[in-house]
Amino acid sequence: MNFQYLNAKNEVSNREVYPFRVVFKNNAWYLTGYSIERKATCSFKLTRLSDLNVEQTDHPEVTGQPWLTESTVQSTPVPQIQVRLRLAERLKYRVFEAFPKSDINQNKSGEFEVVTMVNEGDWMVTYLLSFGSGLTVLAPQSLRDQLRSEVQKILANY
Numbered sequence: 001m002n003f004q005y006l007n008a009k010n011e012v013s014n015r016e017v018y019p020f021r022v023v024f025k026n027n028a029w030y031l032t033g034y035s036i037e038r039k040a041t042c043s044f045k046l047t048r049l050s051d052l053n054v055e056q057t058d059h060p061e062v063t064g065q066p067w068l069t070e071s072t073v074q075s076t077p078v079p080q081i082q083v084r085l086r087l088a089e090r091l092k093y094r095v096f097e098a099f100p101k102s103d104i105n106q107n108k109s110g111e112f113e114v115v116t117m118v119n120e121g122d123w124m125v126t127y128l129l130s131f132g133s134g135l136t137v138l139a140p141q142s143l144r145d146q147l148r149s150e151v152q153k154i155l156a157n158y
Helices: 087-096 122-129 141-155
Strands: 004-007 010-026 028-035 040-045 049-053 082-087 104-106 112-119 133-139
Touching: 010 040, 049 082, 082 087, 087 104, 112 122, 122 133, 122 141, 133 141
Parallel strands: none
Antiparallel strands: 004 010, 004 049, 010 028, 028 040, 082 112, 082 133, 104 112
């Protein structure tokens, strides 16, 4: 299959991929497959695919490969950091959608405290801001600083 893909840096590229599964991770659906361009297994967020063209083709690099076995999945690990968050009770539905139940504690006031590992990257600041005033990042300080900086940039627009 081939398609246009918009990456997290707002760059559009044409991709040729031999798909082997669709997975749900980080609150989104992804296509995982072998990328001819990268010569590696890659994941693509489904909402960023466009102009999808599915056709049966053979390529020497992938012919005869056992794509549906776990042993062929060789994704590059994404660096993670531990975060400590406090979320308002009104965000309960989002808290349980976004984080593993084992990482969530509800305190006596009804607020949720979440201690979890998250993938690093610019997307995280944007994602956390989507919780609005119902979120307080308690740790790490570097993430608090990133959020503060982004909020100041937003305020400058108003």
